[in-house]
Amino acid sequence: MGIISSSVSYACFRAAPTVLNGELISWAMECILEYAFTDEVEGISRQLGWANIFEPFSRPLAREDIFLNGEEVIALCLRIEERKVAKSIIKKHCAIEQEAYMTEKGIKKVPRAVKKRIREQVEFSLAQKAMPVPSTYDMIWDIIDGIIYLFSTSSRVIGEFQGLFKRSFSIYPEPLIPYTLAKSETGSEALKNISPEVFA
Amino acid sequence: MITDIPFKDEVDEAKEAITELITEGAFIGKEFLTWLWWKSSINGGVFTLKDGRSIGLHFLRRLVLESGTKEARELIACSGLMASMKEARVALSMGKKVLKARIELNTGDIVWQATISADTFDISSLKIVKGRQAQDGSHILSEDAGYGEGEKGRLLYSFSLIKEFTKIFYELFFMFISIRTNEQEWESEKEALSLWIKNV
Structure with a gap:
């Protein structure tokens, strides 16, 4: 668990559940399980989904590991697995395939559309041979305050998280950046009247 | 001047709106x-929270x-003892503003250190350098703090x-x-802030 490390990095988002308290657990469980991480789907070079925060690789998602402190906290892990192939290997195999194509057709240049198709086929076929590289990121949803803590500050991971969260819960997690945080305190009208200041 | 951008349903459109808000609202x-x-350097780093607690806040090196x-865009990175951060103060006098800072926050029983990004409010490398302590000076374990074992x-x-x-x-930001x-x-x-900058 990244959250109990001696040093953590995180970004916050605002999201309030759209159901009543009594229905929270059944609603959230349904949303989470629909997008739970599934191991080894053949033909997929990239997978992501929710996993158990305590043991993301081995323990299945269970209600008692997700809902902590009563119904106050939802704890999950965003698990991403990607079959990565080095660019130089893709380049090498594309060159071999393009050469074979030219020989077969008796031409000296491969058309752009064919080049693109060859590259896609090479990428797909090499990805199948590569081992998926796993990465995991803890997520705590504080239901009482309506704030999500995602334990990553990478813009790529944040983008993946926002997409998966929206698909799962039908709620867009609004990043708590200076503007949105200020708006929550003063309202947007007050912010329309301010512009960058010069102090010096 | 910044304007409020309404969120649309699709995640990608919302992300574009957020990117715009990050850029326009970064100031x-x-x-x-x-x-x-400035505030932490003129008031001895003491801030009073809404609940009446006094906390200490210091900028680190x-x-x-x-x-x-x-x-x-121009960037300048400064490190050294905060008391003699003259170059950083001179940079302020030339119109620069703080983009990233490492701060120490002290409530008496807990001391945190973290790096804050001004444009996104991402928190990086948060460390709890002094945890909640028992009367005999020993660290309180999670079960003693009421969170179970x-x-x-x-x-x-x-x-x-x-x-x-x-x-x-967030309260300091508010x-x-x-x-x-x-x-x-x-x-x-x-x-008062401009005067502090000029008196470097």
């Missing part, structure tokens, strides 16, 4: 960190300052410390934004 975060540095945007207790205890830091940080959006209050605040 709020930079002005806040600059204000926070590393600062990144920025001016301009896009091609005209085992992995769940450890997670909830860590999260409670992270959440407390975040709440205090102090700033209420002054910043009040024309009269901001005029006198700005004057």
Whole structure:
């Protein structure tokens, strides 16, 4: 668990559940399980989904590991697995395939559309041979305050998280950046009247 | 001047709107960190929270300052003892503002250190350098803090410390934004801040 490390990095988002308290657990469980991480789907070079925060690789998602402190906290892990192939290997195999194509057709240049198709086929076929590289990121949803803590500050991971969260819960997690945080305190009208200041 | 951008249903469209808000509203975060540095240096680093608690806040040895945007963007990184951060103060006098800072927050029983990004409010490398302590000086374990034992207790205890830091940080920001959006209050605040910058 990244959250109990001696040093953590995180970004916050605002999201309030759209159901009543009594229905929270059944609603959230349904949303989470629909997008739970599934191991080894053949033909997929990239997978992501929710996993158990305590043991993301081995323990299945269970209600008692997700809902902590009563119904106050939802704890999950965003698990991403990607079959990565080095660019130089893709380049090498594309060159071999393009050469074979030219020989077969008796031409000296491969058309752009064919080049693109060859590259896609090479990428797909090499990805199948590569081992998926796993990465995991803890997520705590504080239901009482309506704030999500995602334990990553990478813009790529944040983008993946926002997409998966929206698909799962039908709620867009609004990043708590200076503007949105200020708006929550003063309202947007007050912010329309301010512009960058010069102090010096 | 910044305008409110309504969120649309699709995640990609929302992300575009957020990217725009980060760019256009980044000045709020930079002005806040600059204000926070000034405030912490003139009041001995003591701030009073809404609940009456006094907390200590100090800027640590590393600062990144920025001016301009896009091609005209200029960055300067300074490190050293905060008491003699003259170069950083000179950079302020040249129109730069604080983009990234490492701060130490002290509530008496807990001390955190973290790096704050002004444009996104991402929190990086948050460390709890002094945890809650028992009367005999020993660290309170998660079960003693009322979070139960085992992995769940450890997670909830860590999260409670992270959440407390975040709440205090947001409260400091709310102090700033209420002054910043009040024309009269901001005029006198700005004057004092500008004077501090000039007196380097």
